[in-house]
Amino acid sequence: AQSVTQPDIHITVSEGASLELRCNYSYGATPYLFWYVQSPGQGLQLLLKYFSGDTLVQGIKGFEAEFKRSQSSFNLRKPSVHWSDAAEYFCAVGVAAGNKLTFGGGTRVLVKP
Amino acid sequence: DTAVSQTPKYLVTQMGNDKSIKCEQNLGHDTMYWYKQDSKKFLKIMFSYNNKELIINETVPNRFSPKSPDKAHLNLHINSLELGDSAVYFCASSRTEGPAGELFFGEGSRLTVL
Numbered sequence: 772a773q774s775v776t777q778p779d780i781h782i783t784v785s786e787g788a789s790l791e792l793r794c795n796y797s798y799g800a801t802p803y804l805f806w807y808v809q810s811p812g813q814g815l816q817l818l819l820k821y822f823s824g825d826t827l828v829q830g831i832k833g834f835e836a837e838f839k840r841s842q843s844s845f846n847l848r849k850p851s852v853h854w855s856d857a858a859e860y861f862c863a864v865g866v867a868a869g870n871k872l873t874f875g876g877g878t879r880v881l882v883k884p
Numbered sequence: 885d886t887a888v889s890q891t892p893k894y895l896v897t898q899m900g901n902d903k904s905i906k907c908e909q910n911l912g913h914d915t916m917y918w919y920k921q922d923s924k925k926f927l928k929i930m931f932s933y934n935n936k937e938l939i940i941n942e943t944v945p946n947r948f949s950p951k952s953p954d955k956a957h958l959n960l961h962i963n964s965l966e967l968g969d970s971a972v973y974f975c976a977s978s979r980t981e982g983p984a985g986e987l988f989f990g991e992g993s994r995l996t997v998l
Contacts, residue, residue: 814976814992876925
């Protein structure tokens with residue numbers, strides 16, 4: 772069975788600084804990988820996804836993620852965070868059938884002025 | 885116009901009661917889901933329906949019964965509520981049954997069982 776680990780529960784970053792969120796997955800086949808963001812009191816919104824091809828994926832809101840098969844990782848990055856990026860971020864891995872996503876435990880990002 | 889809408893947004897009830905949460909999507913998707921998010925923000929799939937047919941049923945107590953009257957609606961009924969049922973329940977939909985479908989989530993229904 773697939774699993775996803777987000778090692779950092781909380782991250783605090785200053786506005787304008789860079790951000791990197793870690794995600795490690797465990798899955799026997801080629802993974803389908805996703806990053807979602809959840810703002811307070813809201814549902815989840817897809818930031819980006821990786822299925823195949825270029826291992827550096829661009830998403831919305833200036834985010835990007837890099838798939839590294841050798842490290843079983845799919846880390847999310849943003850060069851310069853804005854106060855509006857304060858939210859909970861979830862990494863997820865999908866399987867071949869049934870569109871069943873397995874989510875990591877989430878990383879809460881706090882942005883300091 | 886909300887793409888995936890859930891009602892109610894908040895639900896406070898006593899142990900032992902029965903309650904329902906409704907979900908509707910206007911995206912024309914054919915697959916809908918229920919996810920449960922616990923107090924530690926952990927998200928877990930409960931059910932998935934494709935064109936009104938159940939395709940994913942995780943290890944969920946049979947007190948939880950989903951119903952899909954048509955492909956735009958997926959309701960969740962919970963019998964004999966327990967304290968551990970307190971959580972945020974998210975409805976979601978996607979275009980296809982395969983892994984490529986992006987999930988569109990509702991805003992969640994926060995259930996508190998006293």
